[in-house]
Amino acid sequence: MPEERILKGTHFLNGDEACAEGAVAAGCGLFAGYPITPQSEIAERIAERLPQVGGTFIQMEDEISSMAAILGGAWGGLKTMTATSGPGFSLMMENLGLGLMTETPCVLVNIQRGGPSTGLPTLVGQADMMQARWGSHGDYAIIAICPSSPQESFELTIRAFNLAETYRLPVLVMSDEVVGHMYERVVIDPERIEIVERRPPDRPPGEFRLYEPGPDLVPRGMPTFGDGHRVHVTGLTHDERGYPIIDAETQHRLVTRLKAKIERNADALESVEETDLDGADVVIVTYGISARTSHGALRDAQKRGLKVGMLRLITVWPFPTRRIRALADRVAGFVVPEVNLGQIVLEVERAASAKAIVRSVPHAGGAIHDPETIVTAIEEVLGDAG
Amino acid sequence: MPVRTKKLPVPEILPAGTHPMRRYLRVDRLPHIWCSGCGLGTALSCFTYALDELGLTCADVGVVSGIGCTGRVAGYLNLDSYHTTHGRAIPFATGLAVAQPKKKVVVFSGDGDLFAIGGNHFIHAARRNIDITVLCVNNFNYGMTGGQFGPTTPVGARGTTAPYGNSENPFNLPYLAASSGAVYVARWTTLDARRLKAAMVEAIGKPGFTFVEIISPCPTNYGRRNRLGDGIDELRHYAERSIIRHGADPQDADLYPGSEILVGRFLERERPTFLEMYEEQILRKNHLAE
Amino acid sequence: MVTAVTKRWKTRHGYLYIQEDECKGCGFCIEFCPKKVLEASDRFNAKGYFPPRVIDADACVNCTFCQLICPDFAIWSEKEEVESADA
Numbered sequence: 001m002p003e004e005r006i007l008k009g010t011h012f013l014n015g016d017e018a019c020a021e022g023a024v025a026a027g028c029g030l031f032a033g034y035p036i037t038p039q040s041e042i043a044e045r046i047a048e049r050l051p052q053v054g055g056t057f058i059q060m061e062d063e064i065s066s067m068a069a070i071l072g073g074a075w076g077g078l079k080t081m082t083a084t085s086g087p088g089f090s091l092m093m094e095n096l097g098l099g100l101m102t103e104t105p106c107v108l109v110n111i112q113r114g115g116p117s118t119g120l121p122t123l124v125g126q127a128d129m130m131q132a133r134w135g136s137h138g139d140y141a142i143i144a145i146c147p148s149s150p151q152e153s154f155e156l157t158i159r160a161f162n163l164a165e166t167y168r169l170p171v172l173v174m175s176d177e178v179v180g181h182m183y184e185r186v187v188i189d190p191e192r193i194e195i196v197e198r199r200p201p202d203r204p205p206g207e208f209r210l211y212e213p214g215p216d217l218v219p220r221g222m223p224t225f226g227d228g229h230r231v232h233v234t235g236l237t238h239d240e241r242g243y244p245i246i247d248a249e250t251q252h253r254l255v256t257r258l259k260a261k262i263e264r265n266a267d268a269l270e271s272v273e274e275t276d277l278d279g280a281d282v283v284i285v286t287y288g289i290s291a292r293t294s295h296g297a298l299r300d301a302q303k304r305g306l307k308v309g310m311l312r313l314i315t316v317w318p319f320p321t322r323r324i325r326a327l328a329d330r331v332a333g334f335v336v337p338e339v340n341l342g343q344i345v346l347e348v349e350r351a352a353s354a355k356a357i358v359r360s361v362p363h364a365g366g367a368i369h370d371p372e373t374i375v376t377a378i379e380e381v382l383g384d385a386g
Numbered sequence: 387m388p389v390r391t392k393k394l395p396v397p398e399i400l401p402a403g404t405h406p407m408r409r410y411l412r413v414d415r416l417p418h419i420w421c422s423g424c425g426l427g428t429a430l431s432c433f434t435y436a437l438d439e440l441g442l443t444c445a446d447v448g449v450v451s452g453i454g455c456t457g458r459v460a461g462y463l464n465l466d467s468y469h470t471t472h473g474r475a476i477p478f479a480t481g482l483a484v485a486q487p488k489k490k491v492v493v494f495s496g497d498g499d500l501f502a503i504g505g506n507h508f509i510h511a512a513r514r515n516i517d518i519t520v521l522c523v524n525n526f527n528y529g530m531t532g533g534q535f536g537p538t539t540p541v542g543a544r545g546t547t548a549p550y551g552n553s554e555n556p557f558n559l560p561y562l563a564a565s566s567g568a569v570y571v572a573r574w575t576t577l578d579a580r581r582l583k584a585a586m587v588e589a590i591g592k593p594g595f596t597f598v599e600i601i602s603p604c605p606t607n608y609g610r611r612n613r614l615g616d617g618i619d620e621l622r623h624y625a626e627r628s629i630i631r632h633g634a635d636p637q638d639a640d641l642y643p644g645s646e647i648l649v650g651r652f653l654e655r656e657r658p659t660f661l662e663m664y665e666e667q668i669l670r671k672n673h674l675a676e
Numbered sequence: 677m678v679t680a681v682t683k684r685w686k687t688r689h690g691y692l693y694i695q696e697d698e699c700k701g702c703g704f705c706i707e708f709c710p711k712k713v714l715e716a717s718d719r720f721n722a723k724g725y726f727p728p729r730v731i732d733a734d735a736c737v738n739c740t741f742c743q744l745i746c747p748d749f750a751i752w753s754e755k756e757e758v759e760s761a762d763a
Binding site for chain 3: 392394395397398399400401402403405406407408411416417418420421422423424425426427428430431432435576577579580583617618621622
Binding site: 029030032051052056058060061062064065066068069070071072073074075076077078080094095097098223224225226227228229230231232233234235236243244 | 445446448460461464466470474476477478480481482483485489506510664668669672674
């Protein structure tokens with residue numbers, strides 16, 4: 001019997017399952033993916049749910065074709081998604097570039113695991129964060145959001161679909177194995193769900209120009225295959241009609257707009273969670289599962305009388321440079337725990353511009369931090385600050 | 387100069403006339419980039435006549451191409467056209483076809499794009515019987531990038547990365563397509579334009595994964611390095627060596643230097659399409675939403 | 677790219693059109709016309725190619741092979757509507 005897209009109620013789900021429900025709730029019409037731990041539960045659940053709600057699930061032959069298929073499905077008028085982990089993320093990079101260059105809305109979920117290479121298939125990592133920003137060749141900007149719980153996995157997946165439609169690009173949900181596999185309460189309330197639908201072309205065929213931007217630098221609408229607009233979509237550098245033009249001037253116009261489309265809207269895209277920032281001497285900057293660990297460290301440090309706050313990044317890309325820069329003026333230092341050997345900490349360093357101490361709390365992967373290591377780092381920063 | 391016994395007929399001079407098939411083309415992007423003597427223009431021309439014969443308008447058909455000289459076909463057609471990444475036209479087309487099952491989706495790409503980097507996607511789409519038509523223009527090399535050999539280059543033929551001659555066995559494309567599950571398999575040369583057009587009509591009109599191999603001259607790269615002459619010489623070669631055998635076993639369609647070129651409609655069969663099976667096995671059997 | 681002119685020859689039952697400036701001189705139409713209607717012109721076009729010209733318009737039966745094989749959409753034929761004997 002037909003099921004509802006929005007599974008109203010209170011559920012006990014893991015992050016992967018919640019992500020799948022988020023996609024279904026957002027209106028996903030096509031999921032194309034390839035099995036890879038720890039993402040497989042997303043595919044498995046969505047394989048069950050999509051046929052119930054009139055959508056299609058295809059298990060493609062690899063991650064390359066998965067990414068290609070969701071781009072095609074998007075131009076066919078559907079909201080589309082794929083999900084993977086590190087090795088598949090690497091394979092998707094070329095077609096991610098095609099999606100960025102052609103301004104195709106879709107969602108790419110990476111349930112990060114230990115790397116590099118085959119690494120730790122069943123254990124946590126957060127070491128794809130820089131790859132999320134720079135992984136495809138060429139210049140571009142991207143949106144990446146990081147859930148820290150199954151509830152957020154549900155909500156942020158919906159948000160990713162909305163952002164994809166608003167800004168016309170593939171949006172990354174950078175989760176991780178612990179968030180993906182942890183079971184927590186997920187409350188699904190239709191009243192609290194907002195869906196952004198695709199903007200159709202604002203002019204009839206013949207007058208509409210595929211890549212003419214509005215004041216927000218985003219194309220003014222997206223046609224659907226077969227609706228009469230007869231688009232030409234290419235990964236080659238192209239003009240506002242979509243026609244390839246191979247010269248420096250067209251390149252400049254197009255590529256600077258693709259980058260500015262995100263960076264100029266950075267304020268609207270910023271999403272953080274602040275805890276006890278007022279009067280803090282040290283701020284923990286973190287995201288994803290490391291934020292859960294950091295909450296514990298925060299409490300421990302505060303119990304020892306240390307003035308510590310936390311800034312959890314929900315949108316990691318574009319990076320909230322202004323906010324970190326402003327904080328750097330008034331705090332002694334930042335501590336950046338991440339399950340990698342130091343990636344987003346580089347952004348914090350860049351933003352802090354040597355106005356505050358920045359201490360990485362790395363972890364090669366395979367487990368989450370012992371909160372004590374984060375507290376130790378906080379104490380060291382306070383010690384160094386004198 | 388032979389003495390003319392008959393006077394040359396005098397033409398009327400008209401202001402710009404329009405070739406009847408230009409309505410399927412983005413005329414503001416013509417002339418196309420293909421070399422004089424290249425068969426791609428012929429393939430494109432036959433395609434427009436096929437669309438015309440099928441009565442398909444520009445809103446009924448979408449074309450997806452990969453990277454290469456053949457990949458440029460998408461850019462000249464005045465339909466929804468998608469010029470994707472190297473080797474990935476077929477999976478992109480899969481997403482498009484699943485999203486719009488009532489429209490026709492045609493993949494137009496080259497031998498290297500479809501069968502080297504794209505080989506895996508080809509066999510899976512055929513296996514699934516995705517409802518798309520794949521038109522492969524086979525000019526036996528990677529033309530756009532300067533003439534490297536590829537997975538269909540005959541043994542001994544030269545390419546820029548095979549300066550001593552290709553030592554690898556090539557694919558037999560009709561055989562590969564047939565054994566992977568295609569429901570229509572044909573091969574024609576660009577010389578046999580009429581039958582090529584008819585094959586396109588059949589392939590596009592038939593539901594399921596349909597495949598047409600289109601053998602084409604490449605005078606600038608493959609033809610030149612293998613001393614085949616120019617486009618006309620290559621076509622004369624096809625004229626001499628083509629043998630039409632409808633229903634031939636695709637296994638017999640191997641090509642090697644000096645071989646006959648077996649052409650024809652090799653295979654036509656019925657199999658349920660991907661979406662038909664999805665509907666039957668998943669939706670209907672489980673009483674799920676349509 | 678706007679073609680300057682189109683040349684049109686009257687054939688027995690229709691017309692044959694050639695847009696010389698679009699031609700890339702491949703020679704396919706000339707070589708493979710079953711009725712040997714065409715030859716290469718002795719004047720080249722703006723691109724330096726020698727487009728076809730009609731040498732025997734009466735021989736053309738509007739078989740349309742040239743228009744099908746021409747890679748550049750530079751030649752085509754038009755068959756006149758033949759009045760039905762019943763009309």
